[in-house]
Amino acid sequence: MNMRLNTSDFFTQTVEDSIQKNMSLAAYNTFRFAYQAEYFAIADSLDALKVLLAWANRLEHHVTMIGGGSNLLISDDVPGLVIINRLSGINAREHSGNLMSLTVAAGENWHQLVEFVVTQGWFGIENLALIPGTVGAAPVQNIGAYGVEIKDVLARVQVINTVSGDVYWINARDCGLAYRDSYFKSKWQSVFIITAVELSLKKQGQLQLSYGGLSDRVQAQPSLKDVFNTVCQVRNEKLPDPTVLANAGSFFKNPIVSQAKHSELIARFPSLVSFPFEQGFKLAAGWMIDQAGWKGKQFQGVGVYDKQALVLVNYQEDTADSLLTLEAQIKQSVLDLYGVELEREPVQLPSTISVDHSMNAESLG
Ligand SMILES: Cc1cc2nc3c(=O)[nH]c(=O)nc-3n(C[C@H](O)[C@H](O)[C@H](O)COP(=O)(O)OP(=O)(O)OC[C@H]3O[C@@H](n4cnc5c(N)ncnc54)[C@H](O)[C@@H]3O)c2cc1C
CATH class of the missing domain: 3.30.465.10 (Uridine Diphospho-n-acetylenolpyruvylglucosamine Reductase; domain 3)
Structure with missing residues (x-):
């Protein structure tokens, strides 16, 4: 029997056929960590995205969207379907x-x-x-x-x-x-x-x-x-170009503290860089990390950028292990020195958030 696919079946089939298995994400995150997506596809139209989501739902796969991968900390293989967003117009x-x-x-x-x-x-x-x-x-x-x-x-x-x-x-x-x-x-x-x-x-x-x-x-x-x-x-003077030196921009958010905490810190650190923010103050995390002695430090293939201490860079690592250790060390030293907890800015994958x-x-x- 000669079965003919209609245009919509043909489109669905073509999009589903484009899904790849065990694809390296190294080129899809600016830290260039080389973890794999279990399934991987590029969506270049809303219709293609709908087909990909329907496929993932049918097979009960978790879906993760990646744009430019410039605000990601991928720290393990990503289960389910990773979709790269290329919708244009x-x-x-x-x-x-x-x-x-x-x-x-x-x-x-x-x-x-x-x-x-x-x-x-x-x-x-x-x-x-x-x-x-x-x-x-x-x-x-x-x-x-x-x-x-x-x-x-x-x-x-x-x-x-x-x-x-x-x-x-x-x-x-x-x-x-x-x-x-x-x-x-x-x-x-x-x-x-x-x-x-x-x-x-x-x-x-x-x-x-x-x-x-x-x-x-x-x-x-x-x-x-x-x-x-x-x-x-x-920006070109201060920030590393991720195509040259792998990074995800600011690695920590600027912490927000109460007026009382700010007064306490200013008394101890008169040159503290801070800005009034809502009811309290926003502290310059880069300044704190710099003052804690981290600027330009290198550690097992990763490091703190030498022109901006808020940026962590990856020189040669395929995995995020060293970076996670460096992050923990920086957070601890800022906590010890200022009593302030730093919060990570990039989003970690695979996600631990329940949906x-x-x-x-x-x-x-
Ligand atoms: C050198 C450098 C400088 C930077 N400077 C700044 C700065 O000045 N200010 C600033 O705010 N940020 C800055 N960033 C961070 C980053 O560029 C931004 O957060 C940017 O918006 C991330 O875009 P992306 O497409 O790369 O997102 P991705 O890294 O691909 O994704 C980030 C998060 O968004 C989700 N996501 C992506 N696309 C979608 C979508 N379509 N729908 C729903 N969720 C989605 C992802 O799942 C992930 O959770 C900088 C990064 C670098 C490397």
Whole structure:
């Protein structure tokens, strides 16, 4: 009997055939740790992503999404299906007045988006230049730099429920966006995959120059392009390029402490670098690690970057063992010296967070 597949069966079959077994993730995380994904596929369209999720559900495989792998600490082989996000497309809508809406597919490169937006003359994300990774991962930890966070311009995110395959939009204010955090990093991890974001940008805007010494580096009355170029310059001077020296950017969050704890620390360390934050203070973790003597230290194939103590680097290791030991040592010495507990910024894989798939559009309100 001559069975013919229809177009949709053929598409499903082609996507399922693209799934690979025991694939090294070394090229898919900027620490370059060489653990394996049990199953691995690249999603380059929403339809392909739906097929992959349906396949994983049918076989009861856990799903992990990776964008650029620049905020990951992979510390073991990852069971289930790892999907690499390559959804693409940008759509701009001009509104009357000062507003531009931009809908961007989650697999687009974040820095290339910033460059495009600056070239168009639209304001809002110029300070977030040169942050590696994808657009879809940007809300996951509410990326931020130089006094700006994506939360400042994020209108809503489009998500797909990994079990039901339903696609819907969630308002940014319902995503738990906070300092380097969101529900996507905790209770929504593996429940929702971000498939697109909508940004609200301005045709005329205020430049934010008051952080990280930007105002000292730009000329008087800088243009949007000047700020973008300066941010790129400063970052290139301070941060290692992950394609040259493996790293995941800041390894620790800046700890937030109460006013009382801050006063105690200032009395003991008058040059402590800190900033008022909500009801308390945010401490510069890089300064604390540097003062504890770690900057430039190397340890069994990994180390602390010599120009920025907040960044841990991997010189040659295939596994995360040395890095985990170094992390524990740094945390202990900061705790001993300042009585402050450091929290890791990158997301660890395989995930240890238990998943609540009962969440759906209705339960979000
Ligand atoms: C040199 C360097 C500098 C950096 N500087 C900064 C900085 O200034 N500010 C800052 O905030 N961060 C910074 N980072 C961290 C990192 O670039 C950002 O967090 C970035 O948004 C991660 O994007 P990604 O695509 O690489 O995410 P990945 O590392 O692939 O994933 C990170 C997490 O998000 C999840 N995820 C990825 N895509 C999706 C999706 N579509 N839907 C749901 N979950 C998803 C993953 O499962 C994982 O839990 C830096 C990193 C490096 C290497």
